[in-house]
Amino acid sequence: MEYRKKKTGSDTWHFCKNCSNWxxxxxxxxxxxxxxxxxxxxxxxxxANKNCSK
Ligand SMILES: [Zn+2]
Incomplete structure (x- = not known):
């Protein structure tokens, strides 16, 4: 499973490829x-909704 975080301006990690902020x-x-x-x-x-594309 892959986690991604923008290098600049964010401390938030994403792990769903279908997140609008991926x-x-x-x-x-x-x-x-x-x-x-x-x-x-x-x-x-x-x-939580089992709607996460990894
Ligand atoms: Zn996200």
């Missing part, structure tokens, strides 16, 4: 659960 340029990537920053509310809502 970073596609200028982002950091990691493959384990982030230990810094926040997890995106929209991604978490999608996960």
């Amino acid at each position: 970073p596609t340029t200028d982002y950091d990537t990691r493959y384990d659960k982030p230990t810094t920053g926040e997890l995106c509310d929209q991604c978490r809502a999608k996960e």
Whole structure:
């Protein structure tokens, strides 16, 4: 599972490819659960609704 965060202006990690804020340029990537920053509310809502594309 991939997590992405915009390098500039955000401490929010995304993990749903269908999140409207999923970073596609200028982002950091990691493959384990982030230990810094926040997890995106929209991604978490999608996960809870089983609507998260990973
Ligand atoms: Zn997100």
